[in-house]
Amino acid sequence: MWSLAHIANEIHQWLNNTFNPTWTLIIEMVLAGVAVIGLFAALGLVLVLMERRVAAWIQIRLGPNRVGPLGLLQSMADTLKLIVKEGLTPDGADKVMFNIAPFIAMIVAMLLMAPIAFAKDFQLWDLNIGVLYVTAVSSIMVISILMAGWSSNNKYSLMGAMRSGAQIVSYELSAGLSIMTIIVLTGSLQVSDIIQAQSNGWWIFKGHLPVWISFIIFIIAVTAETNRAPFDLAEAESELTAGFHTEYSGMKFALFFLAEYINVFIVCAIGATLFLGGWMPLHFGSNNAFNNAMDYIPSSVWFFGKTFFLIFLIMWFRWTFPRLRIDQLLNLEWKYLLPISMFNLLLATAMAILGWHF
Amino acid sequence: MFLTDYIKDVTGALKSLATGMKRTLYYFTHHKEIITEQYPDNRATLVMADRFKGEVVMPHDEKNEHRCTGCTACELACPNGTIKVVTKFDITPEGKKKKAIDKLVYHLELCTMCNLCVQACPSDAIKMAQTFEHSVFDRSKLTKILNNPGSKIMEGVE
Amino acid sequence: MMNGSTILFYTLAALTLTCGVLSIATRHIFRAAIYLLFSLIGIAGIYFWLSYEFIAAVQIVVYVGGIVVLIIFSIFLTHQAGEKLPKQQLNRGIWAMLAVFCGFALTMVQVLQHPFPSGDGLHPVTVRQIGEKMLSTTDGGYALPFEIISMLLLAAMVGCIVIALRSKPETT
Structure with a gap:
């Protein structure tokens, strides 16, 4: 069997036979770190190009098509440009905070990678509070934005940071409640349990109305939490130039930029895990021929396929809808999403108790 | 009822969002409608719109004759002094003096392509061309003389 | 005898204590809030180290995601929050240090007197x-x-x- 879990096991065996357990652990940690950083770089390159292509096609344009064949090397060229640019620190800035902030954004994004199951039995840390861990750690994200906005000593940055803080703190609620719907149905916070519970059908298929509602609310809330249009008030370029990262340039800006895309990937991965079955292949009842054909596709392909589908959905939102005003944004959360998701949670609980789902 | 209004609000919002997303999905999947002009590559086939105005030119016919009488109507019509008409006096075959243009100086760097000079011209001597690649390395190259050297006025144009 | 686990514990403890001291020693009010935040994250790290993941996650959600963000917001909304605070008078510092020492002594006495039962491993x-x-x-x-x-x-x-x-x- 040729799968990621198999490769990981082989490496583990080989390391165990060659070194003593402590060194094995250290080397495995280093390998995991390198793998995560490599994934970050690859995701950054792919997602930036994908975003620009999707944007162009939606706006009936061509998009990047000059650098490399079909413009595939465009994001490489962008990276090169950002690396050689000067990383400027403004004179009036709080220098320590200013320079730490992008790294905090990056570290948080890295920590969030831990409980995500990329393929069957392939996960960095299957801790028993998986989903809660993600919601908890992602709330540190707002701190990096507040730090960046404050320490830049710039009114636009400060306003962007305040908007972003208000936005993330409020949308965390409905994102959390829509995740709760799935947790109520599954009865566990552990990522592997949630995926296992979907072996006979993804929650979006067997969960009926409450899961559909919570899926819609989840997508809206995470779009807001990752500060993407139509909720990109934190960096609204027409009002605040670039919001909290106005003063950042070069690699420090690139870290913020990368962290945004990594966060999009992570929330989409969580969405795919909760609602679309993670790495679970698509199965239809007792149609065995079809099910076997689906099983033949590797689980990592399923996972990345679903995640990229959700990423496409979020990009599609971004290039379709106009930006909201701050009062509209908070109205949407507190008057619509929060009451609906609370009611929806009650509905899902009733459904779970009565066993109405398949 | 408050609750029915609320539900109507939500469904209406979702419906209008779906309408917008349907439109962008249509564009996303229909690459044939792409309107981007890949400019330096398609110079040979580039089609300009009729209304596009690039610079003022003075057409000459094959005998190197133009239609400008030197009446300075264009110079007077120009809002920002782009055109300067320098006149001279020709001696006609009958021995009379006749006013004609020596140079029609045109400052492309000042021109706003407002078309007022073309409208003001009584003898249709100047018109708007559709060229647009005006970049040069020296500003003085943008000051042009519109009549060709050695050109003279066409027969019968007063 | 130092193994990986002990090193991790002392690192987390050092982070918590250093950031705690810095948060009262700094004269920038915003930096104080950020140091407080790191101190709280260090405590959450110690909970993770004890493999009480739920408590750790709640620590982060409540303190980092909630309380520190609220503190930072109230700092943002006050005037002249970017300026350095004036230096404290010496006698105030002495009294504060005395109070801290008393609190520390009280806690240490309690900790030293408490007979901790020897654990039989972790209870997740x-x-x-x-x-x-x-x-x-x-x-x-x-x-x-x-x-x-x-x-x-x-x-x-x-x-x-x-x-x-x-x-x-x-x-x-």
């Missing part, structure tokens, strides 16, 4: 156990305190709404 507590304990009405259940706290929060929320709903007096 699952979220399911915590949830059941939280809502059980039998002996040792926490249903009553849980409900009382929810009543308190409900009252606070109703109060907020009443304050927010109060119509503004006509000014013209």
Whole structure:
């Protein structure tokens, strides 16, 4: 069997036979770190190009098509440009905070990678509070934005940071409640349990109305939490130039930029895990021929396929809808999403108790 | 009822969002409608719109004759002094003096392509061309003389 | 004898203590809030180290995601928050240090007098156990305190709404 879990096991065996357990652990940690950083770089390159292509096609344009064949090397060229640019620190800035902030954004994004199951039995840390861990750690994200906005000593940055803080703190609620719907149905916070519970059908298929509602609310809330249009008030370029990262340039800006895309990937991965079955292949009842054909596709392909589908959905939102005003944004959360998701949670609980789902 | 209004609000919002997303999905999947002009590559086939105005030119016919009488109507019509008409006096075959243009100086760097000079011209001597690649390395190259050297006025144009 | 686990513990403890000291020593109020945040994250790290993941996650959600963000917001909304605070008078510092020392001594006395039973390994507590304990009405259940706290929060929320709903007096 040729799968990621198999490769990981082989490496583990080989390391165990060659070194003593402590060194094995250290080397495995280093390998995991390198793998995560490599994934970050690859995701950054792919997602930036994908975003620009999707944007162009939606706006009936061509998009990047000059650098490399079909413009595939465009994001490489962008990276090169950002690396050689000067990383400027403004004179009036709080220098320590200013320079730490992008790294905090990056570290948080890295920590969030831990409980995500990329393929069957392939996960960095299957801790028993998986989903809660993600919601908890992602709330540190707002701190990096507040730090960046404050320490830049710039009114636009400060306003962007305040908007972003208000936005993330409020949308965390409905994102959390829509995740709760799935947790109520599954009865566990552990990522592997949630995926296992979907072996006979993804929650979006067997969960009926409450899961559909919570899926819609989840997508809206995470779009807001990752500060993407139509909720990109934190960096609204027409009002605040670039919001909290106005003063950042070069690699420090690139870290913020990368962290945004990594966060999009992570929330989409969580969405795919909760609602679309993670790495679970698509199965239809007792149609065995079809099910076997689906099983033949590797689980990592399923996972990345679903995640990229959700990423496409979020990009599609971004290039379709106009930006909201701050009062509209908070109205949407507190008057619509929060009451609906609370009611929806009650509905899902009733459904779970009565066993109405398949 | 408050609750029915609320539900109507939500469904209406979702419906209008779906309408917008349907439109962008249509564009996303229909690459044939792409309107981007890949400019330096398609110079040979580039089609300009009729209304596009690039610079003022003075057409000459094959005998190197133009239609400008030197009446300075264009110079007077120009809002920002782009055109300067320098006149001279020709001696006609009958021995009379006749006013004609020596140079029609045109400052492309000042021109706003407002078309007022073309409208003001009584003898249709100047018109708007559709060229647009005006970049040069020296500003003085943008000051042009519109009549060709050695050109003279066409027969019968007063 | 230092193994990886001990090193990790001392690193986390050092992070917590250093950031705690820095947060009272710095003269920038915003930096104080950020150091407080790192100190709280260090404590969450110690919970993770003890493999009480649920408590660690709640620590981050409540303190980092909630309270520190609120503190930072109130700093943003005050005037002259970017300026350095004036240097404290010496006698105030001495009294504060004395108070800290008394608190520290009291805690240490308690800790040293308490006979810690030698542990027989880790007891991982699952979220399911915590949830059941939280809502059980039998002996040792926490249903009553849980409900009382929810009543308190409900009252606070109703109060907020009443304050927010109060119509503004006509000014013209």
